[in-house]
Structure formats: structure tokens, C-alpha cells
Amino acid sequence: MSNPQMVMYEEEFNQIQVIVDRLVREANAQVVFIIDKNGQLIAAAGDTEQIDTTSLASLTAGNIAATGGIAKLLRENEFSTQFHEGERANIHIQLVGNRVILVVIFDNKTSLGLVRLRVKKASEELNHIFEALLRKVSDPNREAPFAEITDDDIDNLFND
Amino acid sequence: MSFINYLSREINCKIVYYGPGLCGKTTNLQYIYNKTNPEAKGKMISLATETERTLFFDFLPLALGEIRGFKTRFHLYTVPGQVFYDASRKLILKGVDGVVFVADSQIARMEANLESMENLRTNLAEQGYSLDKLPYVVQYNKRDMPSVAPVDELRALLNPTSVPDYEAIATSGEGVFETLKAIAKLVLTELKRGGAGAGPGTGTR
Numbered sequence A: 001m002s003n004p005q006m007v008m009y010e011e012e013f014n015q016i017q018v019i020v021d022r023l024v025r026e027a028n029a030q031v032v033f034i035i036d037k038n039g040q041l042i043a044a045a046g047d048t049e050q051i052d053t054t055s056l057a058s059l060t061a062g063n064i065a066a067t068g069g070i071a072k073l074l075r076e077n078e079f080s081t082q083f084h085e086g087e088r089a090n091i092h093i094q095l096v097g098n099r100v101i102l103v104v105i106f107d108n109k110t111s112l113g114l115v116r117l118r119v120k121k122a123s124e125e126l127n128h129i130f131e132a133l134l135r136k137v138s139d140p141n142r143e144a145p146f147a148e149i150t151d152d153d154i155d156n157l158f159n160d
Numbered sequence B: 001m002s003f004i005n006y007l008s009r010e011i012n013c014k015i016v017y018y019g020p021g022l023c024g025k026t027t028n029l030q031y032i033y034n035k036t037n038p039e040a041k042g043k044m045i046s047l048a049t050e051t052e053r054t055l056f057f058d059f060l061p062l063a064l065g066e067i068r069g070f071k072t073r074f075h076l077y078t079v080p081g082q083v084f085y086d087a088s089r090k091l092i093l094k095g096v097d098g099v100v101f102v103a104d105s106q107i108a109r110m111e112a113n114l115e116s117m118e119n120l121r122t123n124l125a126e127q128g129y130s131l132d133k134l135p136y137v138v139q140y141n142k143r144d145m146p147s148v149a150p151v152d153e154l155r156a157l158l159n160p161t162s163v164p165d166y167e168a169i170a171t172s173g174e175g176v177f178e179t180l181k182a183i184a185k186l187v188l189t190e191l192k193r194g195g196a197g198a199g200p201g202t203g204t205r
């Protein structure tokens, strides 16, 4: 088994971005995020300026991890969907292929039904992309992504 | 599990501060947060009880500079040290790239240190990681307290494999950045080698 790194290349990123951009439009959402299960932000679309995306990514991943832990206790498969309704903002969280998390934030300009419908379609498409990406990453012939850096490079990072 | 983004030219790594309750994990992160330039850090998130004990985790995103045009970003997490939060500790360890074990130097806390270290090994093993293969450093914290064990003794007890170790007083910051730099360096070196601590595969579970 090769290393379990998550890697993002331009080709796949562009495919993912097309999907999240479209999801914002078609679901009439405010913001859409894709986060990996460890809390790293992968892609975002919509009105992201108002939001601390790094914090949101880490908290959402923690939330999914916690509900995943509860599911395990109940001998249940992971709860793949969560929905939280606020006064102004609503948040729909979808686990995609048990690997990445699709987050949609929306207000009353749209409906939960529409969001669900669009999320379902986007999830399937995203799942294919991430599966292909993982195959690419775990290809044993792939060079170690960071082999070209030297010990000096690393040392230099810490010379203040 | 580090995340390399060739598009934004970023490497993201996850470092977890582990150790018994009240050993000073959160204080390490608070000190780092307070001493870091605003442009190099994000917001620190602490999910804590009303008495400021960590309930789920603390989180601090940090940028440490560039290597060959790649921005290095570290996500620092602390676990809740209290024994009964074990389920949460397991969750925080998922996808870890490097571990800092913060020991409490006080003689009265020796058993708690040992128990926590044992717990770290067990929880890592459950996820297919081995502490001996993971970037890992030890910090002997609270060196300013009145009845602390000598460092040699702590070392014999808590660092049998002689990984890099540091004395610290997290409240005043002594040893805090030394510890952080050491673990960051080990994590990057591991990344360069192309490994990730012999962690589990990316497959679903």
C-alpha cells in the first residue's frame, strides 16, 4: 500500500470546481464547500468572503467525525446527511463516498428539497472524480511528490 | 494524512498534541497563537467546557513559510486529556501526520503520563499507525513547578526510543516553539521521503 496522502492536481480541481460552481447556481445556495474528512478545505464556491473557511472546514470535519463515532456505537453505517436549520442560514452536510464532505449553506431564497436534489446529483459526480483521483495518487509508479526538496530546504524554513 | 495541493501550491499537515489532563496542551497552542504574526495564523478554535478543559479539540491553523514555492501549512490540534474523553481522542488522531506528547513533569503526574502514553499507542494502533514510525517528539512541560521529576528520569520512563525531547514551561513559552519546530521538521522530512508514518490506506472503512 502506498502512502495515503491526499493530493490535488489541476485537472481534478477544475472538474470539482465546475461542479461546486454549478451547485451554487442550481441550488440557489449562498456557499458550497468541499472538505476532506481531516478538515482540509478542498474547494469552495459562492459568497465565501464572509466566512472563515479554515475554521468552518475543521469544525465540519470534527462534526462528521463525532457523528461517525456515534454511528459506530449504534452499529449504524455512517450518517451520510446532516441538516441544521437556523433563523437565517441553513446548512446541509453530505458525506460523499465516505471520503469528502460536501457542505451547502443556504437561506430562504431556496428550499431544502431543491438543495437535496442538487446535492444528490453533485455527490455522484464528485464521487467519481475522487475515486479517479485516488487511483492516480496510489499509482506505485508515481514519483514521491516531495522528493526534490532537500534537508537544507527544510532547515531554512526554521531559520528566523 | 498530509494534503498536497499542486494547484494552490500548498502542503497541509496535521499535528496532534497528546498527553494527560492538565499537562498544558492547550497552553502550548495558546502561546503559539499569541506569538504568531496575524498573517501566519488563522483563528484558534477551542471546544472546551465551562472550566476551560478541552472537550473535543483545540484547533490552530498555522503557516510556517515556503519550501520551493510550496506554502507549508500546519493544522495543530490538541486532544482532551481527561481519561473519559477517549472516544474523542481517537477521532482527533485520524489522519495525523505528527504527534507531540506533552508530559506533565510533576512527580504526582507520572502515572497519568504513562497511562496517557499507553493510550496514545493503543489508539494509534487501532487505526493502523505505529508510534515508532510516526514523526513524534516529547515535551516535558511544567518545569517551573516545585516537585518535578528530573529530566533523566522522565526520559527513561517516557522516551525509551529517544525521539527528540524538550523541556518546557508552556505558560511562559519556554520550549514551546522548539517543540513545534522539531515536529514540523520531522513531518516535512517524512513527507519528502514519500511516506506518511505507515498509516492506513485511504480506503473507506
Ligand SMILES: Nc1nc2c(ncn2[C@@H]2O[C@H](COP(=O)(O)OP(=O)(O)OP(=O)(O)O)[C@@H](O)[C@H]2O)c(=O)[nH]1
Pocket: B019, B020, B021, B022, B023, B024, B025, B026, B027, B028, B052, B053, B054, B055, B078, B079, B080, B081, B082, B141, B142, B143, B144, B145, B168, B169, B170, B171, B172
Ligand atoms: N506552572 C505552570 N502551569 C502550566 C504550565 N503549562 C500549563 N499550565 C497550567 O496548567 C493548567 C492546564 O493547562 P491546559 O493547557 O489547559 O491543559 P490541557 O493539557 O489542555 O488539559 P485538558 O484540556 O484537560 O487535556 C492551566 O492552568 C495552565 O495555565 C507550565 O508550564 N507551568
Ligand SMILES: [Mg+2]
Pocket: B025, B026, B027, B053, B054, B078, B079, B080, B081
Ligand atoms: Mg486542553
